[in-house]
Amino acid sequence: MTGIIVVFPNKDNAVGIRNLLMRSGLTVTGVCTSGAQAINFADALEEGIVICGYKLKDMMYTELREYLPDSFGLLLVASKSKWDEGLPEGTAGLSMPIKARDLIDTLQMLLENMERRRKNRRKEKTARSLRQQETVRQAKTLLTERNHMSEEEAHRYLQKSSMDSGRNMLETAQMILTMIEKGNGEYR
Numbered sequence: 001m002t003g004i005i006v007v008f009p010n011k012d013n014a015v016g017i018r019n020l021l022m023r024s025g026l027t028v029t030g031v032c033t034s035g036a037q038a039i040n041f042a043d044a045l046e047e048g049i050v051i052c053g054y055k056l057k058d059m060m061y062t063e064l065r066e067y068l069p070d071s072f073g074l075l076l077v078a079s080k081s082k083w084d085e086g087l088p089e090g091t092a093g094l095s096m097p098i099k100a101r102d103l104i105d106t107l108q109m110l111l112e113n114m115e116r117r118r119k120n121r122r123k124e125k126t127a128r129s130l131r132q133q134e135t136v137r138q139a140k141t142l143l144t145e146r147n148h149m150s151e152e153e154a155h156r157y158l159q160k161s162s163m164d165s166g167r168n169m170l171e172t173a174q175m176i177l178t179m180i181e182k183g184n185g186e187y188r
Helices: 011-023 035-043 061-067 100-147 151-165 169-184
Strands: 002-007 030-032 047-052 072-078 091-095
Touching: 002 011, 002 035, 002 100, 011 030, 011 100, 030 035, 035 047, 035 061, 047 061, 047 100, 061 072, 072 100, 091 100, 100 151, 100 169, 151 169
Parallel strands: 002 030, 002 047, 047 072, 072 091
Antiparallel strands: none
């Protein structure tokens, strides 16, 4: 689940930003005044964005960024002079004083980028899964052709070999393909 966490040392500021975001249709998962509280909220979520000031009660924004999971972005709200030298990876900046529209637009952009990255990860996982399935299929085909097994027998052989060796099916299929190809003197 994607969450938005607002953390400012002054609770009134944090609540004000939360209220602004909620009026704009965004759901805020947590409002807090310290980095430790923000990290606790983040640990309960898969991914999200933390909106914070430069200095919190217990840490600087750079420390908070380090402690947050990689699946979280950080939106720093501070005077431009605080981050003139650049921002840590995974951090965007919004200079003070902030305008409501700028905050909403920036947050929407960060959420869209997060969604795009999530979709790309899913596509990569699917493509990887299809390649893995193809490797297992090739191993079964070689077993059926060379060892005169049925497809079901080749599948059971791969399963049993996997369990006996403590490897997964993909690793076992790759090992079988390598062994058979080396036996033929063929290399790809």
